[in-house]
Amino acid sequence: MTTTETTVACTECEAPVRIEADALAGEILACGSCGAELELVQLTPARLQLAPEVEEDWGE
Amino acid sequence: MKVGILQSRIRIEEKLIVRELESRGVELVPIPVEREVFRLGGAADGGRDWAALDVVLERCVSHSRALSALRMLETLGVPCVNAWKVGEVCGDKLATNLALVAAGVPVPAARVAFTPESALAAIEELGYPAVIKPAVGSWGRLLARVNDRDAAEAVLEHKATLGTYHHSIFYVQEHVEKGGRDLRVFVVGDEAICAIERRSDHWITNTARGAVASKRELDDELVAISLAAARAVGGGIVAIDLFETPAGYLVNEVNYTMEFRNSIEPTGVDIPAKIVDFVLAVGEGRELSALPAPPRAAAGVPS
Numbered sequence A: 001m002t003t004t005e006t007t008v009a010c011t012e013c014e015a016p017v018r019i020e021a022d023a024l025a026g027e028i029l030a031c032g033s034c035g036a037e038l039e040l041v042q043l044t045p046a047r048l049q050l051a052p053e054v055e056e057d058w059g060e
Numbered sequence B: 001m002k003v004g005i006l007q008s009r010i011r012i013e014e015k016l017i018v019r020e021l022e023s024r025g026v027e028l029v030p031i032p033v034e035r036e037v038f039r040l041g042g043a044a045d046g047g048r049d050w051a052a053l054d055v056v057l058e059r060c061v062s063h064s065r066a067l068s069a070l071r072m073l074e075t076l077g078v079p080c081v082n083a084w085k086v087g088e089v090c091g092d093k094l095a096t097n098l099a100l101v102a103a104g105v106p107v108p109a110a111r112v113a114f115t116p117e118s119a120l121a122a123i124e125e126l127g128y129p130a131v132i133k134p135a136v137g138s139w140g141r142l143l144a145r146v147n148d149r150d151a152a153e154a155v156l157e158h159k160a161t162l163g164t165y166h167h168s169i170f171y172v173q174e175h176v177e178k179g180g181r182d183l184r185v186f187v188v189g190d191e192a193i194c195a196i197e198r199r200s201d202h203w204i205t206n207t208a209r210g211a212v213a214s215k216r217e218l219d220d221e222l223v224a225i226s227l228a229a230a231r232a233v234g235g236g237i238v239a240i241d242l243f244e245t246p247a248g249y250l251v252n253e254v255n256y257t258m259e260f261r262n263s264i265e266p267t268g269v270d271i272p273a274k275i276v277d278f279v280l281a282v283g284e285g286r287e288l289s290a291l292p293a294p295p296r297a298a299a300g301v302p303s
Ligand SMILES: Nc1ncnc2c1ncn2[C@@H]1O[C@H](COP(=O)(O)OP(=O)(O)OP(=O)(O)O)[C@@H](O)[C@H]1O
Pocket: A059, A060, B108, B131, B133, B137, B138, B139, B140, B141, B143, B173, B174, B175, B176, B177, B178, B181, B182, B203, B204, B205, B206, B208, B241, B252, B253, B255
C-alpha cells in the first residue's frame, strides 16, 4: 500500500490519474479523461499500463 | 501465519479480502501470476520458499493460469483455497456436470457432441429453445439460446469455423424456465452462508451482465442441494448457481473464484470475513482445503 495519494499521467492521453492512498498493485483504474482502463502495475513509483483485454478463460 | 494470494486483476473483491486479512494480523504474500516465474524446484531452485506459506488463496481471473498455478503450489506442498481439483472441476462445465450427476445432484439436461452435425442432433433431442455454451468461460459470455433449427445451425457453424478448438466441444443444455431469475448460494466449508437471487429482463442473469441482486432466504432444500453440490466438486469456498423450477432446484454451475461485491449489502453477510475465516482455518490445519470425492450417488439430496 502507498501512504499518500498521488497522480500519474494516463498512458493514453496523459491526463492525470489519481492513485488513492489504499491502492494495490494490479488494480484497474479508469482514466477520467479518455476512459481508458489502466492497470496499476507498480506502486512505488506508481506506474500505469493499458489494462489487458479480457481473455476467453477469464471469469469466476 | 503467512498467507499467499494468487492474483491478477485486483477487483473490489480482492481489496476487501486483503483488507480483512490485514485486520487479522497475518503476513500477506501477494503472488501476481502474470509477473511470477514459477521455479519448479522451489527454494532449492533459487525461487520463492513456497513451503514457508501456510496457505494460498487463489483469486485469479484467468482460469487456465489459476489451474496451473494451483497445480504447482499443491505439488510443492502448499495448501490452496480452493484446491486444484476444485478448480479443475468447476472451471469446466462438462466436468462440473459429471461431478454433480455422480453425486446425485439435480442438473439441467445436458449433451456433449464434437461436430456441428452431432451437436445439432443433440439440440433437436433436447428440443427448442436450447442453450449452447462454451465448456470453459464465464460472465455469461458466448452463451447462445437457440430458438429454432436455423439459429442452431448458424451458431454451430460459426463456432466450428471461427472458434478455437475448445468451441468444437459442443456443450448443450435444455433451456430452463427459471422465472426470470437464478439463485446463487455462497458456501464456505460446510456452511451455506447466504444466498441471492439475480433478476433480469434478459435470459442471461449474471450481475456481470447487469442483473440485479437481492437477498434470497435459505430454505432446507436449498441448503441441502447447495452443500451437496459443494461437496461434489470438492468443497472449499464456492458459489452455487441454481435455477428454481416447479420440479425443484437444479444446479447450473459452481464458481470457484467467486465474485461477491453485489451480495454483501443485500444479504448483510460479511462474505470477505467468512472467506478469511476459512482460509486461516486451512492455514492452521483446522479445515481441509478439499474433501475426498463422494462415493457415487451417495451425496444425493434428501427428497
Ligand atoms: N440452460 C439454461 N436455461 C436458462 N437460463 C440459462 C441456462 N444456462 C444459463 N442460463 C442463464 O445464463 C446465465 C449464465 O449462465 P452460466 O452461469 O452457465 O454461464 P457463465 O458464463 O459460466 O456464468 P458465470 O459468470 O456464472 O460463471 C445464468 O445465470 C442463467 O441466467
